[in-house]
Amino acid sequence: MTLLEIRGLGKRFGGLDAVKNVDLDVQEGQITAVIGPNGAGKSTLFNLIHGFYRPTAGSVSFNGRDITHSSPHNSVSGGIARTFQTTHLFDDSTLLENVLAGRIVRSKSNVFDAIFHTPRHRRESALNHDKALEALEFCGVSEFRHDLASNVPQEVQKRTAVAMALATEPELILLDEPAGGIPEEETTDFGNLIRSLPGRGVSVLLVEHKMSMIMGLADTILVLDHGQKLAIGSPSEIQSNPDVIRAYLGSTQNEEN
Amino acid sequence: MNALKNPRILGTLAVLLIIALTPVAFGDENYIMRVITIGLCSAIAVYGMNIILGFTGQLSLAQGGFFGIGAYAVGLLTTDFDWPFWQAFVVGVVGTSAIGYLSGLIALRTKDEYFAIFTMAIGFIIYLTISRWESVTHAHSGVNNVKFPEAGDIVDFSNPTAMFYLVFIILLASVYITYAIRRSSVGRTLLTIRTSEDLADAIGVNVGLSKQLAFAASAFFGGIGGGLYASVVGFIGPDAATVDKTFEFLMFILVGGMGTVAGPLVGTMIVTFLFELFQDFQAYRFIVLGPIIIALVIFAPRGIVGYLGGFIDKRARKRRIGSARKDGSAGANDSDQANGSTPARGSTGTDAAGRRGTAADTITTTEEEKK
């Protein structure tokens, strides 16, 4: 079943097309990847889907509902979570507090519940705590839960960012270069974490530079170049696509060298 | 009683207890009781500031204006319109909150410096209205003989000690509300906005609405503080609504600690005491206090309670990090055996020991302590 449906999506900044006429279907239970050289519009695409930017053309629908113009907080409550390219965490808070922040969107209790300590408030506090712990554990960082976010290694921060996104109980998670800044030898572990997400009922759409990781991970790959679709298909199709090899694979290999 | 083991709560209760007992020491000294009671009124308004500045991280310069609206509502309604205190008080507080809510409609769209400048304009407009609208507010002649709260024959609120306890009880409620908000997901929402609006947005926080409600809440407490103040002092003039008032509040909260539960009260009481010391040179006190505020914000921005709290947190965290490490890795191992099919968990479980070495200093020291 198609979870996220993007049709003719475009965004112009000034006179430049950052993203132009992009179509993409994200299937439920799958891992879909977006790749492309720097400046190909990958992050812009994410920002458009999540509502940080307003598209100038096209539409986005999620679960059959049009979300083209919805704001980020509505996207999150609708079931789309995201992480950022540079890890965004609340540095002065512990990892547990960070992930608890992800529970805000699922909390129904208000100020009066808090003041009068209503049963709803108690129930919800306990539930939030459990869900946050579970998310931390799922991402393999529960032992760091009382550490400040600024005090833990990069990889733990990245995992916590995923846990925070998971705490919002998404159906789809957008990961923007989740393995960026992680040492090469740990990307396999991180890939395993991503691979385990669909089993939890969370479909994945990710942007990633590390080709080796993508090829072993994604079910479908969209290749962007200059904001437009260059190719779409399974990893093996992409690997054998001459356009892609010319435009992207060659150039990244050069970059990496 | 778990709460009594928490040094934060204990400290707050101790401060409250000391203040509750002041009438025992100064009950006969009307002037001192009055100064303390006025301080408590300010503290209530400062709790409002704490919600918008301390929790939400937005500098509101309208708090003095809201204080003024509360004061003038009670002042004018109980004198010119001869309403009983309580009705005037309720109308004043509701009115102030409503004004806060409505101006919040615009404030919610602004952020950072724009928010500060916007609220400064709101504060100034309120002040201008109060000081210029002579036919209603009497402008600089002010309002005389504001009524005391009525209580039938039970209590006589013209007695300074009785008035003190009335304000004190309302202050207690403010402290408790701050505490409850701080611990709930509502408080978490506001703190999230303080740290990063973009990140808050990304995890599903409705930043605009939260800001608007926080601003309305700050107005609510401002109105309460102002309304009580009018009754305590009996006479009010436009200076109850000036930007200077806002600045006093800022100073109180800065000294005590922004975003803390006890900070506004502690700060207000200490600075009120300082103000009394500088009493003789009222007008010039800012020659000393101006540089103090700058020094505070540069060298000690967390305030007294902020620093104490930080110290307590650090100790508690060290202890908990230690135990989390122990049961954290144990937990991961358990789940390995029970459920080897989740690759993410399995691999990190074995990985944990190796990664521990790279963790920050605090972690290794805790482990050494535990040995």
Next chain:
Amino acid sequence: MTLFIQQLFNGVALGGVYCLAAIGLTLVFGVLRIPNLAHGSLYMLGAYVTYFFLTTVGVPYVAAIGIAALVLFVLGVLLERLVFHPLRNSPHTHHMIAAIGAMFFFQAVAQAIWGADFRRMETPLSGSLHILGAEISAQRIVIIVTAIVVLSLLTWFIKRSIHGQTIEAIEQDRTGAALVGINPAMVSMLTLGLSALLVTIAAGLVSPINLLSPTMGDSLNLKVFAIIILGGLGSLPGAIVGSFALAIAETMTSTYISSAVGEAVAFVVLVGVLAIKPTGLFAKAVQR
């Protein structure tokens, strides 16, 4: 019609004053990313220092403004060095609070030295000109001329001189500027000094028309903030256009409606602009 032309000139003169005050403020925001809430009190101090040199020391009017401008330049540099520089990495609320601290300090100092009462500054310039039937006082002509001269000099300074160019470079791209060897700390001090200098010229020019008091900067403070928000924080052309627009709107509403409305125009504009566009009318496009 005569009244209209008369008021138009008054409005332009007032616009010149606002302009000199607003440009410094917007430059400071552009370079330091700080809304200097103490700007109005620098204006007030500038007026009093000019008054001191003119009346107490007895130097000529122009020299008094010049000396005061230099004194305030030094004060601006000190303000940056002692207050804003240590706070450059703090949350944005902190430097605003510190600026308020400085503002109240300056007001208290002025009150301690010169008292809380209003003071009048005599001007050596008297007489007036008749243009299109309207009578324009010499002081206002001087204001308009000076504003034009100072603005031209400033534009020249920013476009042509090394110091000015560094200011512009930092305004546009702080990290980039640091990479090409511009010292941001130096430029910050220079910019704050310059803003104090400009606002002192404004104060020196307008003081003979208005009265001096320690709180004279309060309403100007809000008006210039309204102006630079209208013009877009950090934008020089925006500040110039905003100054004249607001000044003329203010004079006209004072004349044709009431002085209270005239006084409120700035706030109505401020609140209105923020309601329509929370980042200022002509703010540089933010990617969002």
